[in-house]
Amino acid sequence: MQRLRAPIQQVGSTLLSRTSFPRASSRPVFLPQLAAMAAVARSARLAARLSSPLRPAARRAAPSAARQAPFSLSARHSKSSVIQGTEVPVSVYSPDAKGAASSSPDHFSIPVNPAAVPAPEASSDPEDAPITPLQDSLYHRLPRTLQKMTVHGKVIIVTGGARGLGNHMARACAEAGAKAIAIFDANQELGEAAAAELHQQTGLAVSFFRVDVRDGAAVEAAVQNVADLHGVPDVLVNSAGIADSNIPAETYDAAMFRRLVDINLTGSFLAAQAVGRALIAARRPGSIILVASMSGSVVNYPQEQSCYNASKAGVVQLGRSLAAEWAKHGIRVNCISPGYMDTALNKVPALDAQKKIWKSLTPQARLGAADELNGLCVFLASDASSFMTGSNVIIDGGYTLY
């Protein structure tokens, strides 16, 4: 009985918080009570769904009656129980404190002005930002925690690095201390230009390989050549991918379906396999980062894109599977799942109307900038994430919260 109670209490408290009942005490909740509470919760959720056919964010765009007439089941809370002030008292302990001894803090107050919280802004055009490599001298002066958050001395392959998210992640790795960067991309012209720019701005060893990620033999040969040129790759960032959207499933051409799955899913596998083989053969640890998409976890609205969504769900599960298989070799595999990002993939006039809907469904009310995966990419590539494998991290401005 004792073993049964703990999980029941847990489930019970989840139901309570979802239905805004007054919080239960720590008394155990037994099955008959739980069933009754679950029934109430279910009917409350059903009633809410029936009265509002739109998703919550869509309702936000057109305020509903419920929004205009708020109510609370916890109205018994008196205002006096909330600490509200116009100032926040602060005590600061620092070497610069005015007190003679460091144990004497500075005391002061800061004003409270809720209206002054700035709205989050997308960063200014990341294309124009200079690329500044981490100098060895600076790296050696960093505290241990910050050293671990770099990719100092690592050899990094970025597929799809000729433009877009992959290109920005390649730049970020260069800034975070990479020893060498290899760009794998099917676009010769853009790939050459991207590699040349990265080398010119940083002085790092940068190479470009024109490979199609569907071509396993070419990818394998390119990975071997990276090992010969720069050393065994420590990191793979697989960002090569394409998107089809606004194609209803009933009219989706099977050849198109196969092509997209071949690039997004089989390509992720072939790139990971080639780098995994090189790492296993060299008995070296490594980090593989697969760029999936939030579309691997949710179905986008309003565009119909069953194939893309399925391909990215496959990438997420591929990442988890490889992570489980290759942990014994010291190889970590994680996915980054972006929401809507402001890249060429989405800079299509046909998507303009839908972009307004996407923004209205995103709590941050914007698309992500092309460099907003950079921090996570460097973290996953770095030794700071050494206990992290098989994860799928969604970066979407909050889109999947609704």
Ligand SMILES: NC(=O)c1ccc[n+]([C@@H]2O[C@H](COP(=O)([O-])OP(=O)(O)OC[C@H]3O[C@@H](n4cnc5c(N)ncnc54)[C@H](O)[C@@H]3O)[C@@H](O)[C@H]2O)c1
């Ligand atoms: N932009 C978004 O909103 C968004 C959202 C979620 C996920 N993603 C994913 O992020 C990744 C990058 O997207 P992006 O917006 O930077 O796209 P992008 O089109 O700007 O860049 C993709 C790059 O991949 C290369 N590529 C395409 N097919 C290839 C192939 N078969 N072999 C080798 N290279 C190939 C292209 O030449 C290009 O340089 C993709 O996997 C995409 O599905 C993008």
